[in-house]
Amino acid sequence: MYLNNCHLIGALSGGVDCQSGYVEIRDGRISSVGEQLPEGAAEVYDCGGGTLLPGLIDLHTHITLLSNVGISCSGDPMQVLVDASAQAKRYLRHGFTTIRDCGSIGRAANYVKKLIAGGVFDGPDLITCGSTLMPSVQNSLSGLAAMNHFCDGVEEFRKGTREEIANGAEFIKIYASGSALLPTGVPLHPIMTFEEIKNLDEQYVMHSYSRFPVALDRGKGATLWDAEGREYIDFTSGIGVCSLGYANEAWANAIYQQAMKVGHISNLFYTEPYARLASRLVPAAGMAAAFFGNSGAEANEGIIKVARKYSYEKYGEGRATIITLKNSFHGRTITTLKATGQDHFHEYFFPFTEGFRYAPANDLEALRAQDRGDVCAVMVELVQGEGGVLPLDKGYVKAVEALCAEKDWLLLVDEVQTGVGRTGTLFAFQQYDVLPDVVSFAKGIAGGLPMSGIMANEKCKDVLGPGMHATTFGANPVCAAAGLVVQEILSDGFLKEVQEKGEYLRKGIEALNLPCFGKTRGLGLMIGVEVREGWANKDIAGKLIENGLLILTAGPGMRLLPPLVITKDEMDKGLDIMKKILG
Numbered sequence: 001m002y003l004n005n006c007h008l009i010g011a012l013s014g015g016v017d018c019q020s021g022y023v024e025i026r027d028g029r030i031s032s033v034g035e036q037l038p039e040g041a042a043e044v045y046d047c048g049g050g051t052l053l054p055g056l057i058d059l060h061t062h063i064t065l066l067s068n069v070g071i072s073c074s075g076d077p078m079q080v081l082v083d084a085s086a087q088a089k090r091y092l093r094h095g096f097t098t099i100r101d102c103g104s105i106g107r108a109a110n111y112v113k114k115l116i117a118g119g120v121f122d123g124p125d126l127i128t129c130g131s132t133l134m135p136s137v138q139n140s141l142s143g144l145a146a147m148n149h150f151c152d153g154v155e156e157f158r159k160g161t162r163e164e165i166a167n168g169a170e171f172i173k174i175y176a177s178g179s180a181l182l183p184t185g186v187p188l189h190p191i192m193t194f195e196e197i198k199n200l201d202e203q204y205v206m207h208s209y210s211r212f213p214v215a216l217d218r219g220k221g222a223t224l225w226d227a228e229g230r231e232y233i234d235f236t237s238g239i240g241v242c243s244l245g246y247a248n249e250a251w252a253n254a255i256y257q258q259a260m261k262v263g264h265i266s267n268l269f270y271t272e273p274y275a276r277l278a279s280r281l282v283p284a285a286g287m288a289a290a291f292f293g294n295s296g297a298e299a300n301e302g303i304i305k306v307a308r309k310y311s312y313e314k315y316g317e318g319r320a321t322i323i324t325l326k327n328s329f330h331g332r333t334i335t336t337l338k339a340t341g342q343d344h345f346h347e348y349f350f351p352f353t354e355g356f357r358y359a360p361a362n363d364l365e366a367l368r369a370q371d372r373g374d375v376c377a378v379m380v381e382l383v384q385g386e387g388g389v390l391p392l393d394k395g396y397v398k399a400v401e402a403l404c405a406e407k408d409w410l411l412l413v414d415e416v417q418t419g420v421g422r423t424g425t426l427f428a429f430q431q432y433d434v435l436p437d438v439v440s441f442a443k444g445i446a447g448g449l450p451m452s453g454i455m456a457n458e459k460c461k462d463v464l465g466p467g468m469h470a471t472t473f474g475a476n477p478v479c480a481a482a483g484l485v486v487q488e489i490l491s492d493g494f495l496k497e498v499q500e501k502g503e504y505l506r507k508g509i510e511a512l513n514l515p516c517f518g519k520t521r522g523l524g525l526m527i528g529v530e531v532r533e534g535w536a537n538k539d540i541a542g543k544l545i546e547n548g549l550l551i552l553t554a555g556p557g558m559r560l561l562p563p564l565v566i567t568k569d570e571m572d573k574g575l576d577i578m579k580k581i582l583g
């Protein structure tokens with residue numbers, strides 16, 4: 001059963017985050033968000049900020065909505081003016097010409113009563129109120145409430161709406177007030193323009209990286225919208241992080257639910273999400289134990305510590321060197337910069353951590369040549385990501401594993417970028433048919449929250465004893481709850497689709513025959529594209545981004561890391577943009 005039209009009238013909650021425009025919801029998902037008033041849409045009289053639509057997401061409803069008035073209820077009178085004018089500007093930008101400031105929820109209710117009395121509106125079917133309602137405001141609603149369902153809070157509202165649907169309603173009029181419909185609050189549009197956001201950022205943020213001139217605001221699946229409402233297809237996932245795309249409901253709900261129970265507790269106590277996430281990952285990877293941290297670099301520090309401690313305990317001092325590969329990337333801490341096999345990362349920040357030597361990839365003899373009796377481990381990325389999406393040869397990796405076993409060097413695999421489904425298997429080492437002694441992972445593990453981890457095999461799982469390795473935020477149960485949703489979704493069938501999508505995208509790019517692109521390479525949805533001589537990858541990225549396709553560079557080429565949930569339709573849209581702009 002679908003509602004054809006759900007008209008909304010009312011006062012949304014205070015604050016500065018109200019929405020304008022309309023949203024269509026089909027099959028429980030937002031299917032489009034637009035800025036034009038659709039035919040037959042009713043008006044929303046909004047006396048505050050407001051957060052409404054995600055509260056409706058689980059209803060099978062097609063909603064049209066126009067927000068007409070939005071004035072902040074902030075306590076600071078100056079801020080009220082600032083917020084009000086920002087909101088008014090935003091509404092005007094989205095094509096609204098009338099701004100009616102009701103000023104308070106109570107006055108909005110009275111206004112609705114006037115509309116009813118004047119025959120403009122025949123009264124809402126549902127009234128929903130949030131926790132912010134004062135008794136005096138409830139009084140002003142009482143006349144309306146007498147005629148309708150009165151829902152106090154989001155759950156009751158959903159129940160009431162379902163009842164209406166079950167009773168055959170195709171058209172429900174709602175009076176919404178307070179933070180009634182959504183516990184968390186997700187604005188549909190930002191209140192600041194791109195220029196305003198950029199100016200603040202320029203003034204207050206350390207610019208240790210350069211940014212593209214886009215302020216991203218919201219997303220769904222593999223599609224994002226910027227602060228001005230422009231659409232982008234995303235081939236980046238926030239650099240390989242948002243594997244479930246944007247606004248995944250199961251993920252967002254798990255985060256909300258866990259945050260409402262306990263948001264953080266430290267390594268000193270057990271929590272269920274942490275234990276459950278470890279119990280899912282460890283057997284699936286064929287490892288023996290896990291430790292969770294916050295970032296990829298931190299995870300790599302952890303695996304380096306395991307290698308050095310293992311060797312020190314068994315062989316004593318003087319055997320602490322780790323061989324890494326040229327062109328690798330392992331992070332930006334003082335140690336992981338030095339572990340990174342690219343000279344330009346070894347500048348400025350002296351003194352770096354000692355004990356790293358580098359060997360060219362795919363050359364076993366060169367690796368052997370680095371053996372000076374002081375080696376404790378070899379550390380590799382199976383597909384060098386930042387270096388240019390360069391998969392290592394399978395035979396080479398097998399031979400490295402054998403060499404490590406022969407010398408009792410630990411095989412450390414950095415799966416910060418390749419891990420957690422990115423390459424079409426849970427970990428890339430499963431496609432290389434090797435088992436690392438210790439593996440690091442991060443990026444996609446919690447689908448967008450900061451989390452990383454390491455896993456060790458039976459031989460190494462007890463190397464770090466109590467007090468030897470910890471991190472304040474590392475045991476965060478909200479991140480772990482998000483990670484559990486990611487694990488739930490990464491079924492074998494899903495991972496097979498990741499491989500198929502990777503093939504589809506690579507073939508699609510090659511079939512475009514673009515003058516600037518050469519061959520493609522990669523594993524699963526980790527794709528590299530060669531950029532031909534005479535073309536600069538950064539310029540190509542800039543042009544594509546300007547025209548609605550987010551893409552990354554790596555080494556001298558392009559890098560694609562789309563959300564793993566990307567659809568064929570979204571991939572086709574991205575390919576069309578490439579063809580139009582680069583063809």
Ligand SMILES: Cc1ncc(COP(=O)(O)O)c(C=O)c1O
Pocket residue numbers: 294295296297298300329330331332381385386414415416417418442443
């Ligand atoms: C293979 C690899 N290792 C380590 C890192 C560092 O991870 P983080 O930026 O989370 O510290 C990265 C980041 O891109 C990476 O790709």
